[in-house]
Amino acid sequence: MKTKHVFMALVLLAATVGGALFYAAFSSAPTDTQETAIATPLISTGSKEKGAQKVSLRALNTGLYDKEVVNVKAGVPVEMTFSADPDSYCGRELLIPAFRVDLKSLQGETQTATFTPTAPGAYEFHCPMKMFRGKLVVEN
Numbered sequence: 001m002k003t004k005h006v007f008m009a010l011v012l013l014a015a016t017v018g019g020a021l022f023y024a025a026f027s028s029a030p031t032d033t034q035e036t037a038i039a040t041p042l043i044s045t046g047s048k049e050k051g052a053q054k055v056s057l058r059a060l061n062t063g064l065y066d067k068e069v070v071n072v073k074a075g076v077p078v079e080m081t082f083s084a085d086p087d088s089y090c091g092r093e094l095l096i097p098a099f100r101v102d103l104k105s106l107q108g109e110t111q112t113a114t115f116t117p118t119a120p121g122a123y124e125f126h127c128p129m130k131m132f133r134g135k136l137v138v139e140n
C-alpha cells in the first residue's frame with residue numbers, strides 16, 4: 001500500500017511543521033491574559049501530590065481523545081496522566097496552554113503533569129495542530 005505510506009508521511013510532515021509553528025507563535029507571546037488568573041503550573045513525572053485529583057487522558061489512533069471533557073475542582077491540585085497510542089501521530093503530544101502543560105507519549109508511555117486550577121471555567125486541551133481537542137472543565 002504505497003499510497004497509504006505517502007499519506008502517512010505527509011501527515012507526519014504536516015504535524016511537525018504545524019507543531020513548530022505553534023511553538024513559535026506561543027513562545028513569542030508568553031503573557032497570555034488567561035494565565036495571570038491561574039496558579040502555578042508544575043510539571044512532575046514522579047512524586048505524587050497529596051490530595052490531588054487524579055485524572056487521565058489518552059490520545060487514540062482514531063483521532064480522538066478517550067474523553068472530550070475532563071472535570072476537576074478549582075483550588076485542588078490536578079494530577080493529569082497522559083498517554084497516547086503510538087500511531088496517533090501528533091496526538092502523542094498534549095497541550096493545555098492555560099496551565100502550560102506539555103506532555104508527550106511517543107511510544108505509549110505515560111507522563112504526568114501537576115497543576116492547580118484556581119479559576120472556574122473551561123480550558124482547552126489539544127494536540128499541537130488542534131486536531132485532537134477537548135476541554136478541562138474547572139468547577140467550584
Ligand SMILES: [Cu+2]
Nearest residue numbers: 090127129131
Ligand atoms: Cu494534531
